[in-house]
Structure formats: C-alpha cells, structure tokens
Amino acid sequence: MYLLIPAAGLGRRMGSECLRQGFAQRNKLLLQLRSQPLITWTLLAAQAAHSIDWLGIIAQPSDWSDLKEILATLSLTKPVQLIVGGSTRQESVYNGLQALPAAAEQVLIHDGARCLITPDLFDRCAESIRHCPGLIAAVPVKDTIKVVDDLGLIQSTPDRRQLWAAQTPQAFNVQLLKQCHEQGRRQHWEVTDDAALFEKCGLSVRIVEGEETNLKITTPVDLAIAEFILQQRLGEGSGVRG
Numbered sequence: 001m002y003l004l005i006p007a008a009g010l011g012r013r014m015g016s017e018c019l020r021q022g023f024a025q026r027n028k029l030l031l032q033l034r035s036q037p038l039i040t041w042t043l044l045a046a047q048a049a050h051s052i053d054w055l056g057i058i059a060q061p062s063d064w065s066d067l068k069e070i071l072a073t074l075s076l077t078k079p080v081q082l083i084v085g086g087s088t089r090q091e092s093v094y095n096g097l098q099a100l101p102a103a104a105e106q107v108l109i110h111d112g113a114r115c116l117i118t119p120d121l122f123d124r125c126a127e128s129i130r131h132c133p134g135l136i137a138a139v140p141v142k143d144t145i146k147v148v149d150d151l152g153l154i155q156s157t158p159d160r161r162q163l164w165a166a167q168t169p170q171a172f173n174v175q176l177l178k179q180c181h182e183q184g185r186r187q188h189w190e191v192t193d194d195a196a197l198f199e200k201c202g203l204s205v206r207i208v209e210g211e212e213t214n215l216k217i218t219t220p221v222d223l224a225i226a227e228f229i230l231q232q233r234l235g236e237g238s239g240v241r242g
Contacts, residue, residue, distance in 0.1 A: 001051045001126040002104045003169075004096040007039060007059045007067075007112035008085025027063050028217065029112045034230050037070055038217060041115035041230070047076050048119040051126035052108070056099055058083045058092045093194060094181045100174060106130065107177065109194055110169040113217045116229055121211055122169060128208050129171035134198045136171075137210035138164035167210040170194050176203060 007029050029039040039057075046052050055078055059067060064082050071080055083099045086092040093109060100107060106129045110117065121137060128135055141163040147156045170193060180197040183189075191197050195205045213229050215222060 001106065001108060001129075002054045002056070002100055002174075003046055003052050003108045003110060003122075004056045004058060004083075004093065004100075005039075005042060005046075005110055005112045006085070006089050006092045006096070007057055007063075008092045009089070009113075027059070027066075029115075030063065030066050031223070033115065033217075033223060033226055034234075037066075038115045039067070039112050040070055040074065042110070042112050042117065043070075043074060043076065043080075045115075045117050045119050046110075046122060047074070047078060049122035049126070050119070051123045053078060054101065054104075055080045056083050056096050057081070057112070058085045058096045060085045088190070089193075090181075090184070090191060090197075094185070097174065097178050097181060104174050106171060107174050108169045108171045111216060114168055114214050115217060116211075116213050116215060116226055117169070118211060118214075121214065125169045125171050125208050128206065129173075132206045133176055133203055134170070134172045134195065135206040135208050136193070136195045137167040137169055137214065138207050139167065139210045139212060139214075141165055164207055166193060166195065167214050167216075168193075172198065 007027065009027065030037050033041060046055055057067060057080060059082060061084060067082060081099060083096050086095055108122065108125055125135060125137060141160050144160060145158050145163055146154045147158065149155050172194060177194060180201045180203070183201055184191065184197050189197065189200060198205050215225065217223055217226055
C-alpha cells in the first residue's frame, strides 16, 4: 500500500509554541513532541504498519533538509520519497498523486499533523480500501451540534447519530482520485479534504471508525494533549516507541 503524507503547511496557529521552541515561523511538523519532531511519530506508525510499503512526504523544499536529517536518524526500512508541496493541501495532494509509482492502485492519504495514529488504523484502512472506491477514518460526534447563522442565531440542531468527525487516513482508488482532482482543477473547486472531491464527483465514500486519540495537532493545547497521550502509551509499554 502507498501512503502520502501532506506536510507542507506552516501551522500559523502554533505561533506561541514556535516561539517557545526558538523559531519565529516554521513547519509545525518539525516542532518537538517528547523530544522528537511531530512528523517522526507519524513515520514510526507508518513503519510499524504491516500494510504500508512506500511513503511519500509532500513538503516545501525549504523543509527538505530537516526532513532528510529526520529520515537519516530513523533509518526506515520502507522507501520514502520527498515531493514538492503546493500552496494548499489540495494542490499538495495533487502533486503527491502525480509522484506515485505507476503500480499504485490504491493510496492512503494521512495528514502528518495527526501524529498519534496507530499502525492498526493504517492497516484497517488499507484493508478496507481494497473493497470500496473511497473511505475516510472518522469518529462519531459526541457533542450536540448547532447550525448557526451569521448573526449567531441557531438555525437547526442536526441529529448527532448521523454526524461523524472526519479524520485521516483517507483512502481511494488512485485512478478515480486523479480524475476527481482533474475535474476539481477545471471547475476551480476548493475543498478541505479529498473525500469532498469524491462527493462532488458523485462517488461514494465509506466510513472506517477512527480513533479518539487520532487528533490533529493544530494549537499548543493540542500539543499538550498529545504529550499526555504519548506519556500514557509509553508508560504502559504499548504503542509506537521512538
């Protein structure tokens, strides 16, 4: 199975943490979590997943030297290719799809900022995509959700039994996803994930239950929560070790 890791963003909401770690502005995936860059934890999970054979990291060339140092330290046994990132996540994934080996029939796409993913979730998504055209990891919504207008007035309350919070990995048939991206470029669609492109093209996307701990590291608070989760995993002697 082939894995693309979008890792080209700056993470502007991490501003205070960047300053604390001595950087005015940098890719948040290079920030430290338990003395390892965030991207390291994602790569270790991919290395431990039985299903993954090839990794593509989509990043800005300005980050490549740092990424190469990280990869040299990890000595992964699976091939890793660095791919030029775009100005948006959508552009980055498009670039990643073009860089896939010709033999790729299905692909997993996982945000590098979701660095607490387990190898098991990678493997479950990799197995499921062999039986459907597209899927996303997601978890049921626990909170009551309100639809609010521009004035801050509640318009409706959806039934939360039908609501799921999207995560990654997302996985797709490569040829179908390439077609969706090409149509999106022609139509000037702007989407926040690849499942939305699939949906706009009338293709079905299945849910694979994700993990509550598979949070996206976006703010310093998220980083603190991730620190606690990893502390629990490593303290119990389970999970991915650095």
